[in-house]
Amino acid sequence: MQKIVTLLAGLACAAPLWAQTSEEAADKTVPIAHVPDPDLDGLQVMAMWQQILPDPAQHSGPAPVTELRYVLHHPKDKVPDDACRPDGLTLVGASAAPGQRATLSGWADNRTQIYEATVCTAALDPAAAEIGVMLNGSYAALYHDPRFYDDQPAPVARMPGPAVFGSRTPGGLRAVFLSDSGCRGQDGTDRSSRFWQDCSKITPEAEPGNPDWTWPLNAHSWDAVAQAPDFVLHGGDYHYYFEKESYWQSGKGATARLEYWFQEFLLPAQPLLLAAPLAPGRGNHEVCATAWFGAGWLALFGPTGIASCDGSGAWGLGMSLDSWSFTVAPRDGSLAPYTVWMIDSANTFLAKTRGVYDAPGTTGRDKLWVTHYPPVKNEYYNLGGRRHIGDESNLAAVNAALGECTDSGDCWPDLVLSGHQHLYQHLSLTAVGLGDAVRSDVHIAGHGGVRMDADGLPAFARNEDGLRGCKTSFAGRTVLGRTDMAAETQTASAYGYLLLTRDAAAAGGWQVMPRWYLAATPLQDAAGSCDVFPK
Incomplete structure (x- = not known):
């Protein structure tokens, strides 16, 4: 049974959507979801x-x-x-x-x-x-x-x-990972609110010259179906539709209504959902606060025994789900079982205080982590020259969990799949003191649907081709429990998702291939330094 941790117990939780009045649900400032009527x-x-x-x-x-x-x-x-x-x-x-x-x-x-x-x-x-x-x-x-x-x-x-399961790829397995797949849309033509995109345009051809204004989730779904995956992983943040300050602060709770879940996920992703089983992760957009979308996510995709925000504390933020795991292997037994960990980092403060990375961080390397917040990233956010490498609470939670293997790296995950940042970034992490033989690969795949971040490492290449490859040092900053980490980084401001193929001979036990919304999106080799703040 999963556990729920409650902050400020005794204060009212935001009402789940089925408990709201018609007047609350019919907030006229909210755009009508663009979905067919049911029968x-x-x-x-x-x-x-x-x-x-x-x-x-x-x-x-x-x-x-x-x-x-x-x-x-x-x-x-x-x-x-x-x-x-x-x-x-x-x-x-x-x-x-x-x-x-x-x-x-x-x-x-x-x-x-x-x-x-x-x-x-x-x-x-x-x-x-x-x-x-x-x-x-x-x-x-x-x-x-x-x-x-x-x-x-x-x-x-x-x-x-x-x-x-496990029989579609002889001698192997295939999986699909995507994250941050929702659509940051609003009615009308005002595109000033957090990089608006048109949720009605679902192919790059629908917006010639500006494909990042369109919404690629359905195209990703059909392309992924063609890859014959054995299972699907989602890193969270399914729902973005209509971001506007007055709406976020309205307190109406209308953001969790069912028609929006159909609009942003259940209908565009339907081909993929009918192709392979789903392991759904939870992102910060799925916390239970009134202006977020936790009530709908828990009802639809939550763990056994937890289907509502009841008991989640003041503002609905005090919910943290236990990390959990499952094993996968080819049906023919040609490869040993491999462990996939689903980690709830939706609330990073609770990720730290509850130690959600502790169980996934136990000894052994043959494991894959799925967590919404990346354990490290390489981005600039206009911080006066200081590189922002991740949410501080989440970094602390990861560092604490991996402290037992600081000297060896033998409890690092082979592979981490995450989202939250709206871009694609691959960091191949090594420690100077351990050499290249001990490596952990982090893939930030927050490019699954929502429009790309305006800032970040690709920002200063955005007017060129949106792609960058470089090397960075995290010396003096604690990453995976060590202060001597370095990374080869590849990053792209382009929509896509990841195709994983189980391969015992590959680094990390999986071949990870980005699949792109636009056909020609090559990644650049990691050359030169990432450590010079962009002009």
Whole structure:
């Protein structure tokens, strides 16, 4: 069971979206989500995915344990007692009766009607080659946005099951990682608010000459499906839509409404969600504060037993989820099982005080960390010449966790996948005192959808080609528990995601290949120094 830590216990938590009044939910300053209306008069499967769970005790691979999650809309006033198993609905591949996680609400019909939807879950049979949701004997047609399917068939609630895991790449595994995939959009033409982008434009051709004004998540999803991944990792920050100060401070809680989750993730990412199981990370946009989006994330993607912000403390910020892990291996047994750690760094203060990196930092190198905040970065943020290398609380949490292997580096993760910064950056870290043989690779892949950062290491190359490769020294600053770290750095202001292929011979046990929204986005070799502040 996951734990919740509460700050300032006893003060009210921000109300979850299903507890809000119609007046609160109908805040007229909030742009209407650009999604199709659901079938308000019928039973409809609105979303479906397979979610990866923590390894249980005595787990033996090669596949992680997964469960089916799906979202059902019932006709108004016709919700049955068993909302997740209405008449005519059957589950394919389930090993137990479904259960209900949460009820969410959304607006439809030009924000004149409220609908409710039920988030359901069911355990899966590890031997199931196919899973899905059927209505009246046929796989259910899924709620979808035709824009995201173009010339592809409309989706149904059907996908490969647990028995397929680890068999798509002979002698290996493939995974997809993306982060910060939401769209920083707003209605109208004012593009002054934090690098606005047009969420209705989903291909680079839609904005000739300015592809960074478009939104690439659906394009990433289809490209990733073509890579036949065994599993999908997300680093958090799914939801950005409409960033404007008056809205953030409105206190309406409207940011967690269900239609926005469909607009920014469940619909554009639907092709990928139907292709492979998902391990969802949590970012700072998924904390439970009123102006953020934690209520929706916990209801949809939260761990077993935690589906709301209840008990999360003053302003909803006092929630920290336990780090958890799962193991993966090829189905044919050609490679040993490998551990993936999902680390909740959404609230960096609690990441430090709770020690969320402690368990992932135990001895052993054959492990991959997924954490929203990077353990180190190489960026400039106009700080008068001082390089900003990461959130101080998060850095302290990582340094404390890796203190036991300061002299050897034998508890460093092989590979770290993170986001938060809206760019792509690869840091290949070594310690001067340990030599090149001990290396940890950090990939900051916050280029999954939201518009690129205005500042940062690529900023002074932005007017050139947005790419840079260089070498840096972190001497005198503590990184991975040491004060003699250096990095070869490659960075790019360009949309994309990462494709990982398990390869025991590769550095870190995985080949990591950036996939780009625009075809020609080569990375530069790390040459020259990063340590000169840009003019």
